[in-house]
Amino acid sequence: KAGVTQTPRYLIKTRGQQVTLSCSPISGHRSVSWYQQTPGQGLQFLFEYFSETQRNKGNFPGRFSGRQFSNSRSEMNVSTLELGDSALYLCASSFRAGFYNEQFFGPGTRLTVL
Amino acid sequence: GEDVEQSLFLSVREGDSSVINCTYTDSSSTYLYWYKQEPGAGLQLLTYIFSNMDMKQDQRLTVLLNKKDKHLSLRIADTQTGDSAIYFCAEKSDNAGNMLTFGGGTRLMVKP
Numbered sequence: 001k002a003g004v005t006q007t008p009r010y011l012i013k014t015r016g017q018q019v020t021l022s023c024s025p026i027s028g029h030r031s032v033s034w035y036q037q038t039p040g041q042g043l044q045f046l047f048e049y050f051s052e053t054q055r056n057k058g059n060f061p062g063r064f065s066g067r068q069f070s071n072s073r074s075e076m077n078v079s080t081l082e083l084g085d086s087a088l089y090l091c092a093s094s095f096r097a098g099f100y101n102e103q104f105f106g107p108g109t110r111l112t113v114l
Numbered sequence: 115g116e117d118v119e120q121s122l123f124l125s126v127r128e129g130d131s132s133v134i135n136c137t138y139t140d141s142s143s144t145y146l147y148w149y150k151q152e153p154g155a156g157l158q159l160l161t162y163i164f165s166n167m168d169m170k171q172d173q174r175l176t177v178l179l180n181k182k183d184k185h186l187s188l189r190i191a192d193t194q195t196g197d198s199a200i201y202f203c204a205e206k207s208d209n210a211g212n213m214l215t216f217g218g219g220t221r222l223m224v225k226p
Contacts, residue, residue, distance in 0.1 A: 004156075033212050043202065043216035056211045090156055094212055103212060105149075105157040 002027065004093050004106035012112045018079040021109045025072050025093030031055075032074040033103065034066060037088040046089075049074055050096075078111075086113045118205055120217035127225050132193045134220045136186040136203035143205040146179065147214065148188045151200045160188070160201075190222075198224045 005024045013019050025032050033056075034046040045058040049068035066076040072093075078085055088110050092103040117139045126132045138146070144165045149157040163170045163177045163186070170177045176189040186203055200221050204214040 031212050033214075035214075035216075042218045043204075043214075045213045045215070048212050050211070056213045058213070092157075092212075092214075101212070102159055102162075103214065104159065107156045 004091060004104050006089075006091055006106040006109050008109060009107065010110045010112075012114060013081050014114050015081055015083060017081050018077065019081060019111060020075050020077045021089055021091075021111070023074045023076075023091035023093070023106060025074070025091075026104055029093040029095050029104075030072050031094045031096060031101075032068060032072065033092045033094075034074070034076050035090045035092070036060075037090060037108070038084075038086070043090075046076065081113045083113050085111065087111060118203060118215050118217035120201075120203060120220045122218070123221050123223070125223045125225065126193050128193060128195055130193055132188075132190040132197070132222055132224075134188045134190075134201050134203075134222065136188075136217050138184050138186065138203075138205045138215075138217075140205055140207055140215070141184070142207045142209065143184075144208045145206045146177075146186050147204045147206070148175075148177065149202045149204060149216075151202065151219070153199075157202065193222075193224050195224045195226055198222055 031050045033048040048056040052068045068074045088108045090108045092105045094101045094103045147162045148160045174191045178187045200219040202219045204216045
């Protein structure tokens, strides 16, 4: 069974641009969560989608948005990029939302903002 | 809000046991996890424990939970150089969907 895939793996953008990152969950998984990892702030929750609906949102500005498609693939978008948005963006997929379920992480997309 | 704390660094010799500690504040935490991150990689789920359990053993890994003190530990027996990585504990509340709150990570260095 293929794991969680994220594309692209590396991305370089300049301040003010926007970026879209993609996450394909494990086949059959319907929940996708996004996290930002930086040396200063660690791992922070961005948002979670289940069956195309946003279930939870972390404490990030409105420049960060996401969506989920009917095939459970998810995208996140960051508009008007700032230097501080440079980070490793990780997505995690799980079979269902709520209760216990294993969350499997992808390898991440490393975003560098110049 | 919820907070999860870990010590930053641990160094052990190959073959010794490693113990990585974690404290959390959310009393509604229902599930607690340990993840491993190697350089340039994502997070690998190592093990988990329900909040109504005290201990869980999985091969070389032993998780201990003291719910009263909100203290979680991960013991790695017979630590190998391949265990060198950053270890994160994370907690999930029953009323927060799949949102995980992570600690800052403990960097484990295993010396041959």
